[in-house]
Amino acid sequence: MKPREQVNLWFNSRGWKAFPFQHEVWDRYHEGYSGLLNAPTGSGKTFALWIPALIESIEADAWVSKKGEKPRGLQVLWITPLRALAKDIHAALQSSAKEMGVHWRVELRTGDVSSAKKKKQLEKLPEALIITPESLHLLLSYGNSEQIFGNLKAIIVDEWHELFGSKRGVLVELALSRIKNICSAKLQSIPKISGQAGVQANSAVLKIWGISATIGNLKQSMDVLLGNDFRGRKTIVVANVKKNISIQSVIPDEIERFPWAGHLGTKLIPKILPIIEQYRSTLLFTNTRGQAEIWYQKILEAAPHLAGIMALHHGSLSKEVRTWVENALHGGKLKLVVCTSSLDLGVDFTPVETVIQVGSPKGVARFLQRAGRSGHQPEALSTIYFVPTHSLELIEGAALKEAVEKMVLEDRIPYLNSMDVLVQYLVTLATGDGFRKEEIFHEVRSSFAFHDLSAEEWEWCLQFITTGGSSLDQYEEYSKVDELDGIFKVHDKRIALRHRLTIGTIVSDLSMSVKYLSGKILGSIEEWFITRLKPGDAFWFAGKSLELVNIRNNIAYVRKAKGSRGVIPSWQGGRMPLSTQLSAMIRKKIDEVKHHKEKETEVKVLKPLFDLQQQRSAIPALDEFLIEKTETNEGYHCFFFPFEGRLVHEGMAALLAHRIAMIRPFTFSMAMNDYGFELLSDHEIPLEEAIDDGLFSTENLYAEIYASVNATEMAKKKFREIARIAGLIFAGFPGNQQKERHLQASTELIFKVFSEYDPKNLLLKQCYQEVMDFQLEEHRLRAALLRIQSQKILIQYPERPTPLSFPIIVDRFREKLSSEKLEEQVRKMQLSFGDEKNTKEKETLRTSNYVTVLNTGKAKIL
């Protein structure tokens, strides 16, 4: 029987039929292609790439076959980003191989596998190994790589879109650069068999395949995976598995003309409860962990009968809690799970029938990914409900609909020249087999991430790991990697041990464990939040009201609080900016309003809001850039509306403030949201003059951004991750932290030392570059300025705040007020801004002035 028939029989036995895309991948694989399979989760993508590897093995059974024969070594390496996914994949690969009569050992090698088992694995290699990028690097650090990887026929990188565009992706690129070279060297050493050359070559050649969900730059993601030196045949296979997605926005009964972020959502709970009732199981996504806590609590208040069948899931909860929730969800025991991006990825939750997204998902791809968490079988309908947190956000519902329909998805931006990862990788190789300089330089440059690594940068890396730095007398007794007979190797066992513990690029937050007095761990919370609480204070965490008992050894001990009280913790970071694609779509929707061409209900219901906007100011068309200039008791305001996302606005606000202050010295306060930003001053802002002087110019942009933002402060924060990846920080051996106490230093201190004594250190340079690229999104800022230059500038002089400027004003207050006070304040502001004549206005504005003074007053001790 031909292998293909064997496979078809197996499919039939399960009542399945192979999809066209699966056949296509099988054919291409058989022809020796590498490439990328673009397929959504739950589409049968695993078998698309596992089956051809098995077929290859059956075909070659002349020399590899029955149980107990000579080991053929590692054939397939399956790289997955998540340990949780690894288990599922392991089960699927193992059972299918067995049922098709292929006697392969399929094994896991992740952080969850015991070291005894890992050791055994190396003694007798399995035919297929499922591994995470971190474990793969760890494997490289044990040496013997030629023997381990030399027989590989295929490397499959699952969920490549999750790794691509992150430093974990760089880890994969580097590991592949090594393995590819090992395999091609091995291939050249095997004599070709005449006559059968073609077949032999295809099956002997290493094939690399990525599996990816849809992203904007699929082609690039394939090129990055395969590397710059890839000479073989490559292709992209697209699975046309139709995922039917239905997007429905939850529309509030009354449209506020003065929207403000964050508060509307929970008011819509009465409209959301029927949705939850309607389906077997629902995932409700919020954008932050703090919001998830609030929603969990509010839903429970509104629908107490959900107690016991609803759960909370976010990244700060303990692994134990999360695993419990995942298992219960998997088993269909939960009606509702309130979660964050922590459930974006992961195992198949078949019982989930619908998804609710609270607030802007900020990007189209993320929204689609979440939508895909429901109806997790091929051809099932995915329903996703969009719940706006303020009325203006409804426009994003419309923007998402069009973007999904047209499949306008975000690009993932691959990392370039990440010296921290390179330094770590070189020490990893030196810890393992050791390396030769020319060979590895060539390999590293064959990866996309380091394709323009210069010889000088390379030499710097070698120096950094061997002598520590350029002046030898300053770095005496440095010990890490030694060069002996042209081989770079780690000889010190303690250095090797320490290095293995720091492999990887995932850097966790500075956080503190939250533990019951009885010892049960609930999760972790950021230090800055918990240290502001006093013993006896209550806070909400893990959906429970907890009372802080004390803090000892970096652990916050708690007990259940009496009654239902407490503050909601917030976690810093994780505030994603609006993506370029979604921003552009929002501008398009606003343009449609301007030209009375609105299509979606979401936009139509916003009529009262847009009418007021038009009446007081203007609605910007696609070729217009709106600026509003207003004077209030607070001072002189300028509102700009680029609709480019918070990060770009932050940079642009600082840049414009800097440029205006070049005309005359000025002090500004700034505020921003995803749609626009505000400059506020106590003097009239010479806006028109500044525009004439090139306010939106891109000339000298890089230097002026540096001059306008506190780049050093930003870099200092960013350096934490880089220092950790480059091995400058060592947290100690597990359970043996005391001994390494003398090696502890904060990253800020190391940042300071490098800045003062080694300013040319490439890790510092990388750090500032990352601030520019990822924090300030310099490329987007530049593109936005270019766009504004081509637009007609529309300056309006509204007498009062407008629906567009109002949320920005509120955001400014948000920084300073507790939520109750804020709510009160906003209510008053809405009243006073709404009616043309309102006697309360003066009083309100006076209150707001008072607040400003209070919070910009004297330095106070924290």
Next chain:
Amino acid sequence: MTANAESQYHSIEIDGEELLLLPERAILWKRKNALLVSDLHLGKSGHFRKAGIPLPSSIHHQDLGRLTKIIEERSVKKLYLLGDLYHSTHNTEWNHFLTWRKKHSTLAIHLIRGNHDILDDRLIIQAGITLHPIDLEEPPFLLIHKSCDKNRSLFQISGHLHPAIRLSGKGRQSATFPCFWFRKNCAVLPAFGNFTGNAMISSTDSDNIFFIAGGKVIAFNR
């Protein structure tokens, strides 16, 4: 307690003795021409280098340079080190210290052992340093490494904590400053070494804090 307008230091009187709080992170005991310094953590960068973390030794040269400057400018006769002179076990950076010591051979040096001072006692004694394993009574003061002991009657001066305060200002900006921390019966010095961390202190209203910013010692007003 008087603030000195022209100078950068701050003068303070305790039990009849005048102490000058210097912006170089040291205290000058006027009557005795003695300098009180804590937590130098010399040899720390070398210790890191041995573990594969490349930090230059110039960090410590700068610390010793700063010490030299005060000793020369203020004609210091006696140096009290309140612990953690050396960060860890012996490394070549000890030789730099010995070279420095030879240049200041007339200076009397007393070291109260800190938790980091695990260097062989003989090496310390060979360097002409009088080692005090626990504390040293120099009435009206008790010099000690770790924080206050309430049962002692003498005013205690210690190190160990590396005290600092964080001040916040406009626009969510904040900065950290090392400080002298004076409490009812004791005082804590900031760490003298540059390559040392800080610990944010939580003070009460009765405490006096003098922080160092821009080369000046400034009394902190609540």
